[in-house]
Amino acid sequence: MLLSGGLDSATVLAMGRAQGFAMHALSLDYGQRHSAELQAARRVAAALGAVAHEIVHLDLSRFGGSALTDPAIAVPEIGVQTGIPSTYVPARNTVMLSVALSWAEALGAQHLFYGANAVDYSGYPDCRPAYVEAFERLANLATKAGVEGRAMHVHAPIIALRKAEIIRTGHDLGVDYAMTVSCYQADDQGRACGRCDACRIRAQGFADAGLPDPTRYRSAGTA
Amino acid sequence: MLLSGGLDSATVLAMGRAQGFAMHALSLDYGQRHSAELQAARRVAAALGAVAHEIVHLDLSRFGGSALTDPAIAVPEIGVQTGIPSTYVPARNTVMLSVALSWAEALGAQHLFYGANAVDYSGYPDCRPAYVEAFERLANLATKAGVEGRAMHVHAPIIALRKAEIIRTGHDLGVDYAMTVSCYQADDQGRACGRCDACRIRAQGFADAGLPDPTRYRSAGTA
Numbered sequence: 001m002l003l004s005g006g007l008d009s010a011t012v013l014a015m016g017r018a019q020g021f022a023m024h025a026l027s028l029d030y031g032q033r034h035s036a037e038l039q040a041a042r043r044v045a046a047a048l049g050a051v052a053h054e055i056v057h058l059d060l061s062r063f064g065g066s067a068l069t070d071p072a073i074a075v076p077e078i079g080v081q082t083g084i085p086s087t088y089v090p091a092r093n094t095v096m097l098s099v100a101l102s103w104a105e106a107l108g109a110q111h112l113f114y115g116a117n118a119v120d121y122s123g124y125p126d127c128r129p130a131y132v133e134a135f136e137r138l139a140n141l142a143t144k145a146g147v148e149g150r151a152m153h154v155h156a157p158i159i160a161l162r163k164a165e166i167i168r169t170g171h172d173l174g175v176d177y178a179m180t181v182s183c184y185q186a187d188d189q190g191r192a193c194g195r196c197d198a199c200r201i202r203a204q205g206f207a208d209a210g211l212p213d214p215t216r217y218r219s220a221g222t223a
Numbered sequence: 224m225l226l227s228g229g230l231d232s233a234t235v236l237a238m239g240r241a242q243g244f245a246m247h248a249l250s251l252d253y254g255q256r257h258s259a260e261l262q263a264a265r266r267v268a269a270a271l272g273a274v275a276h277e278i279v280h281l282d283l284s285r286f287g288g289s290a291l292t293d294p295a296i297a298v299p300e301i302g303v304q305t306g307i308p309s310t311y312v313p314a315r316n317t318v319m320l321s322v323a324l325s326w327a328e329a330l331g332a333q334h335l336f337y338g339a340n341a342v343d344y345s346g347y348p349d350c351r352p353a354y355v356e357a358f359e360r361l362a363n364l365a366t367k368a369g370v371e372g373r374a375m376h377v378h379a380p381i382i383a384l385r386k387a388e389i390i391r392t393g394h395d396l397g398v399d400y401a402m403t404v405s406c407y408q409a410d411d412q413g414r415a416c417g418r419c420d421a422c423r424i425r426a427q428g429f430a431d432a433g434l435p436d437p438t439r440y441r442s443a444g445t446a
Contacts, residue, residue: 054285056281056282057280057281057282058279058280058281058322059279059280060322060325062277063325063326063329063330064329066329084367084370084371088367089325090324090325090326090327090328090329090366090367091321091322091324091325091328091362091365091366092325093365094321094324094325094361094362094365095318095321095322095324095325097321098314098317098318098320098321099281099283099314099318101313101314101317101318102283102286102312102313102314102315102317102318103286103313104313105313105314106286106287106289106313107286125364125365125366125367125369125370126364126365126366128364130364131361131364131365134357134360134361134364134365135361137357137360137361138317138354138357138358138360138361139314139317141348141349141351141353141354141357142314142316142317142348142349142354142357143313143314143348143349144307144311144313144348146348147307147348148307
């Protein structure tokens with residue numbers, strides 16, 4: 001599974017484990033702005049019982065083209081807009097799924113879990129069901145496993161859920177969201193800005209779910 | 224384009240350039256057994272006029288599962304067999320194409336070149352036309368470019384050529400194959416073993432093309 005350190009993939013880890021899968025978590029150090037995300041991924045993998053966690057280094061920031069990897073492009077703070085956001089990293093999820101596919105095939109695993117969500121943030125092209133289906137099709141053509149009849153499956157169990165539903169699902173499975181970091185520009189301690197799109201959607205999700213928001217914000221800190 | 228340092232991708236670089244494309248070459252340092260391959264890629268990129276060459280590090284050898292990355296699995300020397308060879312690296316080409324897609328999108332490029340060949344070495348699942356079509360479909364669903372109508376194209380210009388035809392094509396375009404390394408277990412100077420599948424297919428290709436084979440072999444050296 002792909003594990004980012006955010007709320008969505010933490011939920012997917014808990015869901016996969018609840019279904020009885022031995023979850024192997026993959027995180028990508030792709031040159032993102034902050035390291036709090038990867039620290040959160042480590043905490044989540046340990047706390048939610050991943051049987052293995054690999055952090056693979058692959059520097060996509062050298063290519064540029066995203067607010068998440070290029071300091072010259074500002075992270076938007078004006079509220080969620082329509083269209084594909086500047087925080088889209090060119091083909092990042094395709095790269096991550098491909099690396100996960102490599103690991104899965106080497107392990108003899110036939111299931112990939114992907115925490116894409118098409119509802120509250122439909123601006124990302126690689127979070128749509130048609131993309132997930134296309135990747136699953138590719139995975140079966142690409143691999144020895146697929147060719148030899150051990151079909152690869154790509155699970156995207158939260159793709160059609162609202163953020164509040166994701167949060168309630170994880171809450172019921174015992175996920176402590178205090179250890180996750182969603183903010184696009186979290187500080188070194190993982191404290192959130194409260195202004196970027198990821199922060200806005202997350203905060204609304206807790207409000208809609210009727211659950212307390214455990215997110216640590218910079219401005220609300222005790223300095 | 225993906226550039227391995229071998230004969231096929233060198234030919235594809237020359238073909239793309241002859242068509243007027245400004246070729247950007249991508250090589251992956253994935254933990255392969257020998258560095259001669261990447262040294263050859265550098266020589267080829269420079270000699271054939273790539274406008275840029277990036278070598279991306281991503282260690283797939285940690286996952287194992289291939290004779291090319293796991294010293295415990297021997298490179299076959301008994302002649303080309305049917306089925307998927309042990310030199311298949313799980314999903315490696317999918318990872319490389321995905322990284323190339325990321326770079327292409329950041330560049331604003333709409334064309335990927337991929338030196339897959341389905342004829343002389345049909346054992347690799349990710350060298351078949353159906354795979355190339357599936358990747359192109361994915362690329363258009365995965366990217367901002369694809370969603371916004373700037374279609375991505377995956378070119379596999381040698382996929383249906385015999386090795387001898389590839390060699391004649393490159394020869395006519397002025398490719399010096401002496402700088403390419405095809406051997407799965409070349410030594411530090413890029414000298415070939417002459418016994419692995421890649422060596423056998425390459426030698427047969429030059430013979431069938433009626434052209435002198437410039438490959439440097441270990442055993443034929445002047446020690």
